[in-house]
Amino acid sequence: MTLLEFKDLRVTYRGSRGRLPAVRGVDLAVDAGETLGIAGESGCGKSTLAMAVLRLLPKSAEVSGQILLDGEDLLAMGWGRLRAVRWTGASIVFQGAMHSLNAVQRIGRQIAEPILVHEPKTTPAQAAKRAEALLERVGLPPSRARSFPHELSGGQRQRVMIAMALACDPDLLIADEATTALDVMVQAQVLRLISDLVRERGVGLVMISHDLSVLSAVCDRAAVMYAGRIVEQGPAHEVFAQARHPYSAALGAAFPVIGDPAARMHPGGLAGDPPDPLRLPEGCSFRPRCAVAVERCGAESPELLEVGAARVSACFVAQEGMPVVG
Numbered sequence: 001m002t003l004l005e006f007k008d009l010r011v012t013y014r015g016s017r018g019r020l021p022a023v024r025g026v027d028l029a030v031d032a033g034e035t036l037g038i039a040g041e042s043g044c045g046k047s048t049l050a051m052a053v054l055r056l057l058p059k060s061a062e063v064s065g066q067i068l069l070d071g072e073d074l075l076a077m078g079w080g081r082l083r084a085v086r087w088t089g090a091s092i093v094f095q096g097a098m099h100s101l102n103a104v105q106r107i108g109r110q111i112a113e114p115i116l117v118h119e120p121k122t123t124p125a126q127a128a129k130r131a132e133a134l135l136e137r138v139g140l141p142p143s144r145a146r147s148f149p150h151e152l153s154g155g156q157r158q159r160v161m162i163a164m165a166l167a168c169d170p171d172l173l174i175a176d177e178a179t180t181a182l183d184v185m186v187q188a189q190v191l192r193l194i195s196d197l198v199r200e201r202g203v204g205l206v207m208i209s210h211d212l213s214v215l216s217a218v219c220d221r222a223a224v225m226y227a228g229r230i231v232e233q234g235p236a237h238e239v240f241a242q243a244r245h246p247y248s249a250a251l252g253a254a255f256p257v258i259g260d261p262a263a264r265m266h267p268g269g270l271a272g273d274p275p276d277p278l279r280l281p282e283g284c285s286f287r288p289r290c291a292v293a294v295e296r297c298g299a300e301s302p303e304l305l306e307v308g309a310a311r312v313s314a315c316f317v318a319q320e321g322m323p324v325v326g
């Protein structure tokens, strides 16, 4: 059953330099209990997509299309309904979310707060008990409920944010670079924790990262974004190990998993910079950085089309069945 669906989502920021198209027509679906990774370099529109789900974008953002959560359009609903959906329907953990904890409030109280707001029949004692159980589930001693944020390490605070995001049993969790600010060892532990928790609770997960190898380790499916569009989508390990778009291949090579034989399949890496969204090139947006571009790529923008079982790619070369690594 489809849990979350983006239908032709477009987000344009109005600014002093003009209108900046950050998301340019994204169609994407996540099933209940499924884990979807979204990969791409900085600036490709991943966070804009994530923020759009809970309507957290700044006023300068013009949004069109639909974002359906359980069939209900989040972009069309009133603020009252939206407040009810936040935390219970969908919740989000940001990069560096640990800095958004309230410095002068105990951890347990902060985790209990969304429970008390969204479940008015719950007593403060019951909410406190649930907060302790959640702390335990994210690998922290329940006694930490009495701690203040400054008494915890960065990794522990990020675990608290995950506990808080899951406090009201949402159907969907969005993790936007949720482990990027942590050191590598802690990153791996927190990633495993998120993946265990969503599977055990049947929560749908959208995990956003610039690192395709991270997503391939955690997610069922992966979508790769470039210049505001999805350019490839498929089973996560396949997108990483056998990319069907030259950008995914380069992204996979830029962050190879040490010791993974798949890492050797993509020589090269990621040279050059993504295009300025205000001055996108003619034809395919990736063409200026692409080693396998053909003449047509400079004239036409490729659609996202099927290139194999459960695989889609917006690349003319892949659509012709040719190798995407030069």
Ligand SMILES: Nc1ncnc2c1ncn2[C@@H]1O[C@H](COP(=O)(O)OP(=O)(O)OP(=O)(O)O)[C@@H](O)[C@H]1O
Residues within 6 Å of the ligand: 013, 014, 015, 020, 021, 022, 040, 041, 042, 043, 044, 045, 046, 047, 048, 049, 058, 060, 277
């Ligand atoms: N509030 C804003 N006003 C104007 N432009 C913005 C705003 N937020 C983001 N942008 C621009 O929109 C584009 C997409 O940004 P976004 O943050 O969604 O990308 P991202 O892939 O999440 O990158 P990062 O990983 O660096 O956050 C970029 O060109 C960015 O400069």
